[in-house]
Amino acid sequence: MKYEEDPLANALICISEYESGCLDCGDFHLRSILRRMHVAANKKTGDLAAFNEATRVALKQLADTLSFVKIGIVGSTDTGLLANLLMIAHEIGGKDLVDRLDITLIDRCATPLIICQAYAERCGVPLKTLRSDFLRCAPDGQFDLIIMHGVVPFFPAHKRLDYLRHVATWLSDEGMLISSTHLGTKPYQNTDAVRTKMAIDNLTVLVRQNSNLDDQMLAAMIERLEASCETRGGETTVFENVETAETSYEAAALHVKSHQVVQLDTSESETHFRRYKQRSIVTCVRAD
Numbered sequence: 375m376k377y378e379e380d381p382l383a384n385a386l387i388c389i390s391e392y393e394s395g396c397l398d399c400g401d402f403h404l405r406s407i408l409r410r411m412h413v414a415a416n417k418k419t420g421d422l423a424a425f426n427e428a429t430r431v432a433l434k435q436l437a438d439t440l441s442f443v444k445i446g447i448v449g450s451t452d453t454g455l456l457a458n459l460l461m462i463a464h465e466i467g468g469k470d471l472v473d474r475l476d477i478t479l480i481d482r483c484a485t486p487l488i489i490c491q492a493y494a495e496r497c498g499v500p501l502k503t504l505r506s507d508f509l510r511c512a513p514d515g516q517f518d519l520i521i522m523h524g525v526v527p528f529f530p531a532h533k534r535l536d537y538l539r540h541v542a543t544w545l546s547d548e549g550m551l552i553s554s555t556h557l558g559t560k561p562y563q564n565t566d567a568v569r570t571k572m573a574i575d576n577l578t579v580l581v582r583q584n585s586n587l588d589d590q591m592l593a594a595m596i597e598r599l600e601a602s603c604e605t606r607g608g609e610t611t612v613f614e615n616v617e618t619a620e621t622s623y624e625a626a627a628l629h630v631k632s633h634q635v636v637q638l639d640t641s642e643s644e645t646h647f648r649r650y651k652q653r654s655i656v657t658c659v660r661a662d
């Protein structure tokens with residue numbers, strides 16, 4: 375498939391950029407991208423099917439009425455969200471619709487922007503990138519579709535509403551915002567250490583296979599990955615339940631058009647573990 379991701383290419387970019395990349399995210403991407411080489415084949419687990427379906431419904435509706443659909447991806451770990459979006463667009467309207475997308479990726483960290491830019495070039499799809507804190511970001515024009523997957527937990531709790539309100543102002547009059555986040559509390563378990571170990575194992579194999587990467591670099595990266603265990607961001611509780619979630623989006627001048635709650639499998643396997651049982655996926659429009 376034309377828009378398939380290349381987790382190895384993502385990891386190699388991460389390694390080559392490691393000295394200057396991920397300085398603003400506590401090595402969140404370095405660790406996640408190296409770890410995901412392992413889980414790439416299993417990635418369509420959890421809420422992704424429901425999230426993609428919400429994206430499909432919104433994009434189809436927008437594509438039926440607009441010549442060009444302006445899309446903002448607000449935060450991204452790797453190429454996953456962009457790849458899903460392109461595949462959905464291609465399924466709905468073929469290359470003609472892919473060519474009608476005007477996509478901007480916003481993140482405070484350079485790593486996902488560089489990785490997605492390389493992926494977009496491979497796919498022959500133009501991509502705009504904006505490196506900024508969401509709260510200070512002023513995208514050029516309004517978005518018809520905003521995609522936020524697992525980003526609300528990263529808004530600082532005391533400013534969550536400010537962030538949501540600010541992102542809501544980027545929506546066009548007919549625009550739709552799709553947001554997914556866990557419901558309830560995500561208890562801390564020892565999964566961060568497991569994730570870090572997976573990333574380090576993958577990194578070690580990659581370095582051994584590449585003669586231009588040396589042991590000194592490996593040691594420096596492992597040190598950073600181990601420290602990233604301590605610094606991983608994200609609030610453990612964002613929305614207690616469906617009502618709190620809806621009230622919060624509504625308080626940010628958004629109207630919740632549809633809300634789906636996905637029950638997740640919390641049983642553990644070697645490559646897959648979840649710390650919460652439910653995920654909320656909303657499609658919102660502007661309330662005003």
Ligand SMILES: C[S@@+](CC[C@H](N)C(=O)[O-])C[C@H]1O[C@@H](n2cnc3c(N)ncnc32)[C@H](O)[C@@H]1O
Nearest residue numbers: 399449450451481482483506507508523524528
């Ligand atoms: C958990 S990731 C969301 C990724 C999504 N779940 C995925 O699968 O791609 C959160 C992203 O938001 C970015 N981020 C967090 N807080 C931010 C902020 N205040 N301003 C800009 N970017 C931010 C992080 O760098 C990270 O890439």
